[in-house]
Amino acid sequence: MLSVIVFLPLAGAILVLFAGGRGDDRDREPIVRTLALAVSLATFFATLLLWWRFDPASADYQFVERHAWIPAFGIQYLIGVDGISLLLIVLTGFLTPLALLSSWESVHKNVKMFSFFILALETSMLGVFVAIDLFLFYVFWDFVLIPMYFLIGIWGYERRIYAAVKFILYTMAGSVLMLIAIIGLAYAHAAATGTPSFNLQDLYAVQLPWHTEVWFFLAFAVAFLIKVPLFPFHTWLPDAHVEAPTAGSIILAGVMLKMGTYGLFRFAFPLFPSAALYFAPWIAVLAVIGIIYGALVAMVQPDMKKLVAYSSVSHLGFVVLGLCAMNVQGAQGAVYQMLNHGVSTGGLFMIVGMLSDRRHTRLISEYGGLKAVMPRLVAAFLLITLASIALPGMNGFVGEFLILVGAFLWNAKLAAAAATGVILSAVYMLWMFQRVNFGELTNAKNRSLPDLTPREWAMMIPTIAMCIVMGVFPAVFLRPIEPSVNRTLERITGRSYGALSRPLPLAHGSDTPGQPAQVPAGASGVRAAVPGTDHPAAGPLAAISE
Amino acid sequence: MDVAAFYIGAAIAVLSSFFVVAQRNPMHSVMLLITSFGALAALYVLLDAPFTAVTQIIIYAGAIMVLFLFVVMLLNIPQEDPVVSASALLGPTGMRIAVVLSLALGVELVWALSRVGPAWFSQGPSAPSVSSVAGIGVALFTRHAFAFEATSILILVAMVGAVVLAGKEER
Amino acid sequence: MLLLIPLLPLAGFLLNALFGRRLAKSVSGGAACAAMLASFAVAVAAVLAIGRSDAGALQQDVLTWMSSGTLRVPFSLRLDHLSAVMILVITGIGSLIHIYSTGYMHDESDAEYARYFSYLNLFAAFMLVLVLGASFPVMFVGWEGVGLCSYLLIGFWYRKKSAADAGKKAFIVNRIGDFGFILGMLLIFATFGTLDFQQVAAAADTRAVEHGAFGVMTIATLLLFLGATGKSAQIPLYVWLPDAMEGPTPVSALIHAATMVTAGVYMIGRNAVLFSHAPTTLAVVAGIGAATALLAGTIGLVQNDIKRVLAYSTVSQLGYMFLAMGVGAYAAGIFHLYTHAFFKALLFLGSGAVIHALAGEQDLRNMGGLKKDLPITYWTFLIGALAIAGVPLLSGFFSKDEILYRTFTSTNSNRLLLWGIGAVTALLTATYMFRLVFLAFHGTRRHDAPAAAEHPEEEEPAATGAHAAAGAAAHAPAHGHGAGHHLHDAPPSMAIPLIILAVGSVFAGYVGVPHALGGSNRIESYLEPSFAVTESARAARRGAEPAAVVPEAETAHADAAAAAHDSGTAGEERSTEFLLMAISIGIAFAGIGIAAYFWLRNRPAADRMARRMAGVHTLLLNKYYVDAIYDAAIVQPIKLFSTGALWKGIDAGVVDGAVNGVGMAVQAGSGGLRRVQTGSVRTYAAALFIGVVVILGFYLWR
Amino acid sequence: MSAYAAIIPLVIVALSAIVAMVAEAFREPGERMPIAWLGIIGLVGAAIVSAVLWNSDARSMGVIRSDNFALFINMVLCVIGILTMLMSADVVERDRLPAGEYYALTLFAICGMMMMAAATDLLVIFLALEILSLAVYVLTGIRRRSAGGAEAAFKYFLLGAFSSAFFLYGIAFAFALSGSTRIEQIGEVLARQGAGGPSTLALLAVGLLAVGFAFKVSAVPFHMWTPDAYEGAPTIVTAFMSTAVKAAAFAAFVRVFLSPLEPLKEHWIPVLSVLAALTMILGTVVGVVQTNIKRMLAYSSIAHAGDLLLGLVAASSTGKAAILFYLLAYAVTNMGALGIVALLASGDRQHDELRDFAGLWKERPGLAGLMTIFLLSLGGLPPTAGFIGKWYIFSAAVQEGHYWLAIIGVLTSVVSVFFYLRIVVMMYMTEGTDAPRPPVAATALAGLALAVIAVLYLGVLPTRALDLALASISTIF
Amino acid sequence: MVGLNHYLILSGILFAIGTAGVFVRRNLITVLLSIEIMLNAVNLTFVAVGRYRGTVDGQIITFFVMTVAAAEAAVGLALVISLFRHRETLNPDAFSSLKW
DSSP: OEEEEEEHHHHHHHHHHHHTTTSSSGHHHHHHHHHHHHHHHHHHHHHHHHHHHOOTOOOOOOOEEEEEEGGGTEEEEEEEEOOOHHHHHHHHHHHHHHHHHHTTTTSSSSSHHHHHHHHHHHHHHHHHHHHHHHHHHHHOOOOOOOOHEEEEHHHOOOTHHHHHHHHHHHHHHHHHHHHHHHHHHHHHHHHHHHSSBBBHHHHHHHOOOOHHHHHHHHHHHHHHHHHHHGGGGGGHHHHHHHHHHOHHHIIIIIIIIHHHHHHHHIHHHHHHHHHHHHHHHHHHHHHHHHHHHHHHHTTTTHHHHHHHHHHHHHHHHHHHHHHTTTHHHHHHHHHHHHHHHHHHHHHHHHHHHHHHHHOOOGGGGGGGOOOHHOOOHHHHHHHHHHTTOOBBBBBBHHHHHHHHHHHHHHHOOOOHHHHHHHHHHHHHHHHHHHHHSOOOOOOOTTTOOOOOOHHHHHHHHHHHHHHHHHHHHHHHHHHHHHHHHHHHHHHHHHOOOOOGOOOOSSSTTTSSSOOOHHHHSSSSHHHHTTTOOOSSOOOOOHHOOO | OOHHHHHHHHHHHHHHHHHHSSSHHHHHHHHHHHHHHHHHHOOOOOOOOOOHHHHHHIIIIIHHHHHHHHHHHHHHHOOOOOOOSGGGGGGHHHHHHHHHHHHHHHHHHHHHHHTOOOOGOOOOOOOOOOHHHHHHHHHHHHTTHHHHHHHHHHOOOOOOHHHHHHOOOOO | OHHHHHHHHOOOOOOOEEEEEEEGGHHHHHHHHHHHHHHHHHHHHHHHHHHSSSSEEEEEEEEEEEEEEEEEEEEEEEHHHHHHHHOOOHHHHHHHHHHHHHTTTTOOOOHHHHHHHHHHHHHHHHHHHHBBBSSSHHHHHHHHHHHHHHHHHHHTTTTTTTHHHHHHHHHHHHHHHHHHHHHHHHHHHHHHHBBBBBHHHHHHHHHHOSSSSHHHHHHHHHHHHHHHHHTTTTTTTTHHHHHGGSSHHHOOOOHIIIIIIHHHHHHHHHHHHHHHHHHHHHHHHHHHHHHHHHHHHHHHHHBBBBBHHHHHHHHHHHHHHHHHHTOOOOOHHHHHHHHHHHHHHHHHHHHHHHHHHHTOOOBBOOOOOTTTTTTHHHHHHHHHHHHHHHHHSSHHHHHHHHHHHHHHSSSSHHHHHHHHHHHHHHHHHHHHHHHHHHHHHOOSSOOOOOTSSSSGGGGGGGTOOOGGSSSOOOOGGGGGGSSSOOOOOOOOOHHHHHHHHHHHHHHHHGGGOEEEETTOOHHHHHHHHHSSOHHHHHHHHHHHHHTTHHHGSSSSSHHHHHHHHOOHHHHHHHHHHHHHHHHHHHHHHHHHHHHHHIIIOOOHHHHHHHHHHHHHHHHTTGGHHHHHHHHHIIHHHHHHHHIIIIIIIIIIIIIHHHHHHHHHHHHHHHHHHHHHHHHOOOHHHHHHHHHHHHHHHHHHHH | OGGGGGHHHHHHHHHHHHHHHHHHHHHOOOOOHHHHHHHHHHHHHHHHHHHHTTOEEEETTTTTOOOOHHHHHHHHHHHHHHHHHHHHHHHHHHHHHOOHHHHHHHHHHHHHHHHHHHHHHHHHHHHHHHHHHHHHHHHHHOOTOOOHHHHHHHHHHHHHHHHHHHHHHHHHHHHHHSSSHHHHHHHHHHHHTTOOOOOHHHHHHHHHHHHHHHHHOOOSSTTTTTHHHHHHOHHHHHHHHHHHHHHHHHHHHHHHHHHGGGGGGHHHHHHHHHHHHHHHHHHHHHTTTOBBBHHEEEHHHHHHHHHHHHHHHSEEEEEEEHHHHHHHHHHHHHHHHHHHHHHHHHBBBBOOOOGGGTHHHHHHHHHHHHHHHHHHHHTTTSSSHHHHHHHHHHHHHTTTTHHHHHHHHHHHHHHHHHHHHHHHHHHHSSOOOOOOOOOOOHHHHHHHHHHHHHHHHHOOOOOHHHHHHHHHHTOOO | OHHHHHHHHHHHHHHHHHHHHHHHHHHHHHHHHHHHHHHHHHHHHHHHHHHHTTOOOHHHHHHHHHHHHHHHHHHHHHHHHHHHHHHHOOOOOGGGOOHH
């Protein structure tokens, strides 16, 4: 079942290769496009089916498949899904068709290879999310770079080569160190039990000496934080985003960045709990810096795509913060925020793509007063914007709110600092929105721009629908996430979250209080309010966490 | 008497080898090298290896050196041309460095080998004689049979190679 | 049932939003109004229902919205007396304004018309969620939602840069408030483990009042109050409201006078218990309220844009309400909120009628003598003015008097100062309102307005660019054409709401006739329960944690005040009340008198006045330069910092520089190392040889 | 017969070489002869015999030991040889190389390599080394017309002779130490004199032998010949020597250093660690600025030698197996990459400048795709053989606690990705040039296909090969 | 009887001289000669060690070395000739078209 989902796109990709004929065959374009789209849609429905058959109450991996792969090293083809990865898989399935659609008009250079790379990319991303064996994970993780590199480098904009090379080298430089750590971990396991193993669940049990743990954790963390990207490691992102074709940007922002945060929460934290707890405050500080920094820099960008790219830096900062809080709200919110960001930022890139398809520029100054010429597109733009500035009732709010709750329970000061992001996001998004859509229609080139085409409707409607659905009925999505999140947190903090993860009673009103914690006023009380929010290994930043 | 012979031979070998390197005319170099080989042959005799000494003279000094001589004459370049300094490393400085390095190597080797005392080989002069040609032949065709066969391939390759490289361009 | 109340307007919104451009004006407008009226009907029914129910409240849990660990946020609506008052105001006045708008916006294109009404409906829906929400997050949904709608409606004429900017400004300033609101929520959850108003109140009730102590509740309430200042345009975040007048006038009436801006007041009322436990916060609230009232009043005195005058008056009146809240007179605050809704809506609509008649003219200096041309408008407007000025027997009188009285008798340390400010503000209010009346309706016309041919869409620069920034000397093109036509009064669709509201402004006050006047201040007794901890919550709380016994001494101030009042029918008590009443009456008439002298009897005096105190005048005219200061002190620096330091400096320079630097270094090293490969075989041999020597050396020297 | 079992593969290859020579002798001028196929037959035969000999740790004439280790290398060499033959077929025609000599020398070289891998006697190793070296020197300079070829050949020859003198001196010391050149006896002696530390002679021997091998595997600072030789040689020869010579040299390196010299581990590991680090760093760093693809790949092969040395430094069974697997992976990969370069060349013009590849994607999508896969494999990206190879080597290093070397290794491999990508950028993201794009013969394509299949197979399902590699090292303790 | 280490040292000295020759002479033929010197030095070691070990292997190896030397000389000189054909010179530094 799972393998089918993972490799369906790849199969499709190869099919596309054959369907595309020799070289860059223009007349085959429609066939190729429809074929690719069909495959991606099939994958999407398969992922939905997966969700349908997923048991939300269980925290275990489901649909597990296990085959010996390289027995000599205890490497297995071991894949499975739990609450954390499930929705990310669905998200991947959801965004890929949209990405293909978004390139419908804009890409004409060798559509065959384009579709091939997109589908190959989908397979590798799915692989990243389902892999339980670290080696397998790393294989997918590294392979992701290749199709993306080509997507940016071949179909990108002016400085595409620079961006592509920067992207691949930057991310590789981070991940190779993780490779070393993975191997080291496997041999640590071998030292303990006699046989090396790359099975995540086996490795959770490995006890490492403190220094080793720290180094391994850092190796993992750097790899993932670069992917996220967290503040000082983020500079590849704007270049990659700006130069990538719309489809590339959608997938890059929608799914790939999540691979970083997913990796943090799935591998880096639970594998090296005490190191994680030790470094969490530092990472959280970086995350908060990233939130504010990203927002401020986004505010002054002249280029829409760059603006959105920096906004991603800001939003992903929230996610990392939530993870670092290491409590249910924070982590769950973080996972949820991954999905939100995928949808809403994906949507933003679609919009920007539509505009630049029409006008072949992404400079805000080139636009203005678009509302007069294309009200529908602007309406969609508005809704997506609202989603991305976390308006309650839209998806963004739920995630950010949960994250802030979690962060606040852990460390009020950081949460307060992060909350300024709420203001700033409104500032930069609305400012951009207004400069693009409101005011007089000054630029003559914009006079006769067509409004949304049916194809674009087909992209916008699901996106916006998701934004609203996820904002109004988050419980539907949160339910499967919670058990796995609790399980992971138990691994990290060693505390039990079982008590908190009871199935959700629908419509519980004021007469059944959600067990309000009795605590004296003051920060300590704040931290005691919810179990598992205070970090044992306070580290030098104990000051902050107090 | 042995000792005297050794030192004379050694002196000749070292000096001639030195001048092979130290003077410019390749022709003289070849001649000096032959001298040095002769001296070595003498030392081989001292070492109870007359057969080796003979081969040294016949094959080395005889065949190989003649080959060199032949080429030198063929190309006929009495002097080596002046320094073309493509890089600082090729000028006289480079040469000095090289000499220093060689000296260093020499010192290292001498120092190291001087620590290898005769006590270190149990049987000194009392060793069984190694001068018998029969013994050599037996060993050559038993223990070293494969190596012996291998040399055939080696020589074959060398021949082919020489032909390919030096042969005139056909077609 | 409760869900229906916000749902109906939402339905209207969806209808107009999705199919609006294909619908005729009558349909879209009609649908919108119908939705509002229906919602009003349901609201009335609901209110009656709670009247019957003994619990005094209705609660409906719609769905589990968010749930994570201990955090459990059901999307539940709750209707108690407090919210009852609010929904009546919202739906009632909302309906009227919808009806009014059908006339006012009639000259928009179909699409725009539908868009307008869809926004308006959406606003109503969110506003109702705001007041009905039973927990902070749900309230926050409405809270942000109304902010969004006001953003959309202020920027309704999006072509006009000033409008778009005003909208953005409103939203962002509100966001700053929301920042506080969110943190408040978080702190409350962290402290009490719940976000449901009832339970928070109950939990707070078990704690000691934080006299002097700067405890959690104080911080939380202060944060919440920051939110309130944003939403209700108090110092320091009031700056967006005057600009919000860029929106269509009915919008100003509905959102920026009657309903949304009062959300802050409502929120404090909602959390009365919590606030009562944080006297420090209350003091701050009162102080800010008073200061805002005064500041806005002074500014309003000199503004020339009819709507801006009203805007500042709104800010000022909101200050009043906060003053009331701050002194713990929650009922009085809400009472004023309620009456203010009537007359301020009336005034705005009236001004709308004027503007409508004058084809978008908003500058008082270009009006005058409209009395005879616009009788209905004039009389209704006059009533509104009287009401707000606090002339006896009109609604404004009762509420304002109540506030002043409460302030005077409050336990606040510097209550006299507060009362004084309140009194001065009352004077100012009366003055600037009647300045408005006299300038607009009396005296002689200072220019003949064009016919009603072209209409508010003229405000869009598309028609006449010069109207960009509303205010002085923007009228030149407006009357370039169609001069000499006869002005016409408001059409029925606009007139009827005016009249209804006028009636309201007169009689709305009678629900709160103070005991001193033999009244029984019904509204107060009606509202009281909402400011205390409900039994159910307390019971639930006891169940939650038996230890918590509620000592009677610890009950909220509201109770105390109420108790004091009920018992306080002693003679001197009453006499002070009469005295204060008299004073405020005097103030009202004095204000009117001053206005009459300066702007009716001899205008030159006013101008002389202005000239004599030129400095003050310009200061006021420029609203104390607050906007300029904010811009110079905050906005620009941030922009510059972000561009120069962060983006160009750190991002491109340091971080990326480091990254590319590595690349450069490698390239350079590569370029250098390759030179070693000189091409001469002797060099190569040398390298090899060095290797040998070093390795052997390594072995031999150790 | 069975007494000679171990040398059968060598004999077969040698015979096919001689046959090739003879065939050339009987060839009419201008007549085409399928000499390549003779070679292929010989190599396939050798491979088959090797397969048959698997697990029968056969020894012949006391100095040749066809244990699994040697046989694995034989396989690798046969693969390389077959690929070379397949791709040479029309290259030889095109460049008008002396066909007979070319094939004969190639086969002799392979014969020498097999000898080197199987020899258990330093003297034989030396002879084998000389055989393959002389053959390769000549192959390097086989294009008589090109001055570059002659120059490259000469540089290679001179340095080769120079280093082999050191190597021989090392043998001499080993001989002085043990009175024999058989590695078993040397091993015994060294093992016996464990206490009191190794004698000076032993250290000299180790040092000089290390130099000899390091030269052949082109480790820094003995690498200087590599770029020039690779650039000057005909591309197909470059492909051959960059893979085959490395394989043979490493085979002997491992056999000598991990069995007889094993007792001196702690003395040579530091040296080789330093060499490995230098090699990896210099190889990648200098590769960055190269504009000639053959030169670039020369530096890349230096870097790969560094990775392989890592396996040697690890000196564990994992390390040995890793080296074997890596050699195989690198062989197929590099054969493929350089093969494409060779096939794109035309009679008068070498197709080896970076810019020659511009826009290849447009004209030859297939070749570009193959080239990309090979380059990715060289860069060690999944799912290719190169990735598994690197992973295997690094895990060996990590297992033995050489974290720093492993880190240097991975970081340098990232840098190396940069210059592999430069080629990709040229092929896909730059507009075309006037570079000649001759048609590629079917046989050559078959060769490339084989290579790419191998690369992907080893990358996705490496298990079998890994098991073989692990099974091959049992006899090397 | 002269001690073995005398011979070894002598060979060491000759070997060093040989290496020096590779660098200091800018004539390809002399360079080849230097390499011959090195090989002979090694030969001396073999013979001497064989003598003192009492085994003939030393001498046998010497024969093989001679063979190798011959082969190398053949190939080397052939290369020298073909180089000379290309560039009328024997200066090793002249052949540096391949570099960097």
